Amino acid sequence: MKKSVLSGIRATGRLHLGNYLGAVKGMLELQNDPQYKTLYMVADAHTVTTPYHANELKVNRREVIIDYLAAGLDPEKSIIFQQAEVNEHFELAFYFSSVMSIARMQHLPTFKEKIKQHPQGSTMALLNYPILMAADILVYKAGLVPVGIDQEPHLEIAREIARKMNEQYGTDFPEPVRFATKGEYVPSLKGEGKMSKSVEGSYINLTDSHDEIRKKVRSIPTSSYVGMDSKELLKTLFSYANLFIPKYKKQYEEELAKGTLKYISIKDQITEAIYNELKPFQEKRIEIEKNKEYVDKVIQDGTQKAKEIARKTVDEVKEKMGLS
Numbered sequence: 309m310k311k312s313v314l315s316g317i318r319a320t321g322r323l324h325l326g327n328y329l330g331a332v333k334g335m336l337e338l339q340n341d342p343q344y345k346t347l348y349m350v351a352d353a354h355t356v357t358t359p360y361h362a363n364e365l366k367v368n369r370r371e372v373i374i375d376y377l378a379a380g381l382d383p384e385k386s387i388i389f390q391q392a393e394v395n396e397h398f399e400l401a402f403y404f405s406s407v408m409s410i411a412r413m414q415h416l417p418t419f420k421e422k423i424k425q426h427p428q429g430s431t432m433a434l435l436n437y438p439i440l441m442a443a444d445i446l447v448y449k450a451g452l453v454p455v456g457i458d459q460e461p462h463l464e465i466a467r468e469i470a471r472k473m474n475e476q477y478g479t480d481f482p483e484p485v486r487f488a489t490k491g492e493y494v495p496s497l498k499g500e501g502k503m504s505k506s507v508e509g510s511y512i513n514l515t516d517s518h519d520e521i522r523k524k525v526r527s528i529p530t531s532s533y534v535g536m537d538s539k540e541l542l543k544t545l546f547s548y549a550n551l552f553i554p555k556y557k558k559q560y561e562e563e564l565a566k567g568t569l570k571y572i573s574i575k576d577q578i579t580e581a582i583y584n585e586l587k588p589f590q591e592k593r594i595e596i597e598k599n600k601e602y603v604d605k606v607i608q609d610g611t612q613k614a615k616e617i618a619r620k621t622v623d624e625v626k627e628k629m630g631l632s
């Protein structure tokens with residue numbers, strides 16, 4: 309039996325470089341490895357855990373599918389679907405919530421951080437986010453999850469749930485682990501924290517033009533001010549150099565030591581590398597966008613295939629929990 313893989317991205321807008329390097333690249337690598345059965349969803353239901361607009365979500369849950377296809381996810385090799393179409397995720401999440409304590413969920417650093425960002429958004433949906441994510445993964449008995457490093461606390465919850473369910477009800481859930489990529493943590497362009505859709509000025513969208521990318525990369529902080537350590541200041545720039553132009557890293561470090569490093573030239577070289585990586589994606593996206601029927605069919609087929617697997621797991625769990 310092939311090992312199952314599950315991953316997803318919330319439908320909060322167009323994908324950015326962090327999503328691409330931290331998640332999509334890993335999704336592609338596993339999709340192209342025949343020992344895995346890969347399932348990739350748009351986590352549209354997860355979008356409602358923080359403030360959002362229904363009309364935007366309606367558009368974005370489809371746009372992310374188009375992004376996936378343009379990035380190279382292939383419906384011949386992967387099951388591609390929208391989470392909200394497969395009710396079994398929510399059914400299983402409810403059963404899973406019976407083995408987790410409220411205190412455990414409230415103490416999660418990711419929960420605390422999100423409440424800080426959205427003080428009015430302390431909802432049950434947000435508290436339940438990691439339980440739903442565990443259900444997303446375990447409803448397909450997936451053991452491998454290509455996501456960024458920020459998702460590690462959530463994977464710990466999924467492992468805890470799998471253990472508890474197996475102990476208490478004799479189920480056979482695997483304890484899922486993260487599949488890490490080189491870009492598991494893409495820093496914000498602003499020099500602090502990670503690249504994130506919710507922080508304006510922190511991200512590069514996969515659909516950004518050459519000019520937009522250049523402007524954004526040039527905004528990476530490089531001018532020092534009193535009291536600022538120069539190594540600390542240049543951390544972000546060098547992270548990008550390491551991700552996109554690794555073969556020049558040593559040269560730039562030597563130039564920095566000699567005091568001859570020109571920030572503008574390293575920034576423009578990073579821009580070229582990012583643009584060259586994104587150009588084929590952007591061209592393919594324009595083609596896929598035009599083909600409405602194809603996109604509809606991918607979603608329809610993917611949903612049906614995902615549902616078949618998910619239903620089996622939920623029926624098994626119901627039986628073991630005394631519900632059938």
Ligand code: AMP
Nearest residue numbers: 318326327330331455456492493494503
């Ligand atoms: P989200 O947009 O929060 O649904 O994240 C979707 C996927 O992208 C998850 O696998 C995240 O771990 C990954 N991701 C988001 N931001 C970054 C980042 N700055 N660096 C690496 N991975 C990221």
